[in-house]
Amino acid sequence: MYGWQVPPPRAPTKSREELRREREQKVQRLLAQGLLRSERIKIAMLKVAREDFLPRLYRDYAYWEVPLPLPGEMATISCPHSYPLFYEPLGLAEGQKFVEIGLGSGYGAALAREIVGQTGLVVSMDIDPVTFAFARRNLERAGYRDIILVQGDGGLGRPELAPYDRICLTAACTQIPSPLLEQLKSGGRLIAPVVEHGRQNLTLVEKRADGISKEVLCEVLYVSLRGKYGIKNE
Numbered sequence: 001m002y003g004w005q006v007p008p009p010r011a012p013t014k015s016r017e018e019l020r021r022e023r024e025q026k027v028q029r030l031l032a033q034g035l036l037r038s039e040r041i042k043i044a045m046l047k048v049a050r051e052d053f054l055p056r057l058y059r060d061y062a063y064w065e066v067p068l069p070l071p072g073e074m075a076t077i078s079c080p081h082s083y084p085l086f087y088e089p090l091g092l093a094e095g096q097k098f099v100e101i102g103l104g105s106g107y108g109a110a111l112a113r114e115i116v117g118q119t120g121l122v123v124s125m126d127i128d129p130v131t132f133a134f135a136r137r138n139l140e141r142a143g144y145r146d147i148i149l150v151q152g153d154g155g156l157g158r159p160e161l162a163p164y165d166r167i168c169l170t171a172a173c174t175q176i177p178s179p180l181l182e183q184l185k186s187g188g189r190l191i192a193p194v195v196e197h198g199r200q201n202l203t204l205v206e207k208r209a210d211g212i213s214k215e216v217l218c219e220v221l222y223v224s225l226r227g228k229y230g231i232k233n234e
Contacts, residue, residue: 005066006066006067006068006069007058007061007064007066007068009055009057009058010057010060011056011057012056012057012059012060013060014051014059014060016049019049019051019059019062019063020049022062022063023045023046023049023050023062023063024046025063026045026063026080027042027045027046030045030080030081030084033081035081035084035085035088036084036088037084037088038084038087038088038092038093038115040092040093040094040114040115040117041083041084041087041088041092041111041115043114044111044112044114044115045080045083045084045111047114048107048110048111048114048142049062049142050062050063050080050107052138052141052142053077053105053106053107053110053135053138053142054068054070054077054105055068055069055070055071055134063080064079064080065079065080065081066079067079070104070105070131070134071130071131071133071134072128072129072130072131072132072134073128073130073131074223074224075104075128075130075131075223076104076223077104077105077107078104078108078170078222082220083107083108083111085202085217085218085220086168086170086191086202087111087112087115087168089189089191089204089217090166090168090189090190090191090204091166091189092112092115092116092166093115093116094115094116094117094119094120095116095117095119095120096116096120096121096165096166097116097120097121097123097161097163097164097165097166098112098116098120098121098122098123098164098165098166098167098168099122099123099124099125099157099158099161099164099166099167099168099180099183100112100122100123100124100125100167100168100170101125101154101155101157101167101168101169101170101171101180101225102125102126102154102169102170102171103124103125103126103131103132103135103149104126104131104135104170105134105135105138106124106134106135106136106138106139106142106144107138108124108168108170109122109124109135109139109144109147109149110139110142110144110147112124112168113144113146113147121148121161122147122148123147123148123150123158123161123164124147124148124149124150125149125150125151125152125153125154125157125158126150126151126154127151127152127153127154127226127227128226129151132149132151135149136149148161153226153227153228153229154169154171154225154227155173155177155179155180155225155227155228155229155230156177156179156227156228157177157179157180157182157183158183159179159182159183162182162183162184162185163183163184163185163186163188164183164184164185164188165185165188165189166188166189166190167180167183167184167188167189167190167191168190168191168192169190169191169192169193169225170193170222171193171222171223171224171225171226172192172193172194172195172200172222172223172224172225172231173192173193173194173195173224173225173229173230173231174194174195174231175194175229176190176192176194176203176205177225177228177229178229181205181207181212184205184207185207186207186208186209187206187207187208188206188207189204189205189206189207190204190205190206190207191203191204191205192205193220193221193222195231199219200219200220200221200222201216201217201218201219201220202216202217202218202219202220203215203216203217204217
């Protein structure tokens with residue numbers, strides 16, 4: 001899996017309390033590292049039990065800094081630090097309309113729902129029907145029934161609900177899909193891993209009245225975007 005050392009699947013042994021302590025310790029480490037700054041993102045990460053969004057045999061590894069496999073084609077849940085890595089530069093905040101391309105396990109959508117609050121809206125899309133079904137079950141069990149879930153090509157976005165304040169792509173692309181830029185409101189932000197010269201650069205995009213600005217934040221490693229704007233089809 002892209003060179004990552006994935007721990008072996010095993011029957012879970014950790015109690016809910018042990019995992020809660022690990023979650024708190026993870027949040028404290030992310031704060032100390034400066035990756036986590038927003039109070040709303042911190043509260044969301046403390047509240048949402050990441051272990052409830054993993055396949056049973058990987059539950060004990062919930063707070064390890066390693067991507068873990070999910071049902072579906074090349075599907076993974078990102079490392080815990082990846083969520084503030086994306087959401088902090090986005091400035092994800094209360095009341096925003098947010099779309100996530102790459103539902104994965106549903107964990108990121110649950111965090112986002114907590115962050116944007118009852119006055120915000122979360123839409124999350126995934127092209128893989130197996131991954132999508134897994135995430136939907138996870139979210140329903142966790143009580144998140146007001147997230148709009150779409151099984152389809154995320155590169156096309158969801159124009160019926162546009163414009164969006166914030167857009168997050170959790171799959172690598174060689175260029176930002178034009179429909180997503182069109183659906184981003186003026187003053188809105190988008191974040192995505194963009195492939196340039198053989199590297200994936202986490203790129204923050206801001207849509208302004210006078211055009212689009214881009215800022216490269218760091219190098220990352222994500223699975224490739226699929227669909228019309230996927231890397232294989234460009």
